[in-house]
Amino acid sequence: MPDALAGATPLSGERGTRPSQNLQLPPMSTATQGHDEAAEALGLAVIASEVNQNLAEAIASRAFPRELDAAIRYALLGAGKRLRPILVLLSSDAVGGRRQDAMAAAVAIEMIHCFSLVHDDLPAMDDDDLRRGRPTLHRHAGEAIAILAGDAMNTLAFEVIANQITGEKAGRIVRELSVATDDMIAGQVLDTLGGFEPGLADHQRLVTVHRNKTAALLRASCRMGAICAGGNDAQLEALTSYGESIGLMFQAVDDLLDVTQTTQHLGKTAQKDAAQGKLTYPEVLGVEGSRAEIHRLHAAADASLESLGPGAGPLRDLCAYMAVRTR
Ligand code: IPE
Ligand code: IPE
Ligand code: MG
Ligand code: MG
Ligand code: MG
Numbered sequence: 001m002p003d004a005l006a007g008a009t010p011l012s013g014e015r016g017t018r019p020s021q022n023l024q025l026p027p028m029s030t031a032t033q034g035h036d037e038a039a040e041a042l043g044l045a046v047i048a049s050e051v052n053q054n055l056a057e058a059i060a061s062r063a064f065p066r067e068l069d070a071a072i073r074y075a076l077l078g079a080g081k082r083l084r085p086i087l088v089l090l091s092s093d094a095v096g097g098r099r100q101d102a103m104a105a106a107v108a109i110e111m112i113h114c115f116s117l118v119h120d121d122l123p124a125m126d127d128d129d130l131r132r133g134r135p136t137l138h139r140h141a142g143e144a145i146a147i148l149a150g151d152a153m154n155t156l157a158f159e160v161i162a163n164q165i166t167g168e169k170a171g172r173i174v175r176e177l178s179v180a181t182d183d184m185i186a187g188q189v190l191d192t193l194g195g196f197e198p199g200l201a202d203h204q205r206l207v208t209v210h211r212n213k214t215a216a217l218l219r220a221s222c223r224m225g226a227i228c229a230g231g232n233d234a235q236l237e238a239l240t241s242y243g244e245s246i247g248l249m250f251q252a253v254d255d256l257l258d259v260t261q262t263t264q265h266l267g268k269t270a271q272k273d274a275a276q277g278k279l280t281y282p283e284v285l286g287v288e289g290s291r292a293e294i295h296r297l298h299a300a301a302d303a304s305l306e307s308l309g310p311g312a313g314p315l316r317d318l319c320a321y322m323a324v325r326t327r
Pocket of ligand 5: 254255258
């Protein structure tokens with residue numbers, strides 16, 4: 001098993017943006033990988049560490065050039081919450097699947113997510129210095145390798161699926177993940193460059209951006225879990241509806257945390273959205289209006305799980321945690 005943080009030392013020979021020498025960093029979180037006490041109580045760190053092991057194995061299976069390998073490890077194995085893979089696995093559990101049948105999809109969605117984070121942080125995008133409690137990949141290792149590591153994580157995700165999922169499920173999972181990735185990219189275009197259809201009110205624009213840039217991957221996580229588990233149409237529909245609600249809720253919470261938390265606590269730069277003129281929940285609905293919307297989306301997500309019975313209990317707990325998370 002390779003050391004999970006083997007890529008955390010600065011790379012040599014980078015071009016483009018130079019790593020900063022003077023970043024004020026909060027201490028690295030340890031084995032909890034970005035989780036807090038509430039997440040611990042739900043046992044999320046245990047699932048996350050199983051996911052981490054599989055992520056590390058997926059990278060180790062590929063003989064990438066040394067700098068690319070180190071950059072991918074840095075982006076993929078840092079202190080993230082692993083919520084998307086956890087959603088895949090708990091959605092599979094909810095419809096009676098086996099964890100080992102859903103792990104490839106769990107690994108793949110985290111790869112896509114990490115690719116999206118690395119590119120989201122680039123100077124041409126959100127231009128961020130801090131991610132998961134340490135310098136963003138382009139600040140750490142240079143812009144060229146950050147772009148290329150993002151590219152590689154995108155394709156590696158599909159390689160993992162091709163290698164580990166067989167039969168008709170393989171095509172279905174590839175379709176889910178590719179469509180969701182395209183939707184995420186479309187959302188990032190709107191978030192970064194605008195280009196909305198004419199006549200949309202701010203709230204409609206906000207929901208369009210958030211549904212695409214963030215909710216698409218969360219919804220796909222739930223759907224892929226159901227598909228890997230061989231869930232029926234009604235189960236897939238219930239988890240799709242749950243995924244849509246938590247997807248929007250997730251970005252509403254992220255927007256709220258940007259205005260209510262510190263950089264130190266978040267491990268990424270706070271108070272940044274307004275400075276960059278982003279369309280966010282607090283901007284459109286205010287802080288209290290955002291809290292009310294989070295409450296509404298939480299209730300909607302909960303209601304979607306009704307037909308799944310007690311097997312969906314952990315998804316209910318996860319959603320409750322996601323509504324009140326503080327990082
Ligand atoms: C951050 O996602 C990016 C958004 C879509 C808002 P997470 O909050 O899940 O980030 P990590 O994976 O825990 O670092
Ligand atoms: C990121 O949204 C969405 C994606 C990475 C696709 P944000 O720009 O709000 O995420 P953070 O706040 O940088 O994590
Ligand atoms: Mg962004
Ligand atoms: Mg950002
Ligand atoms: Mg944000």
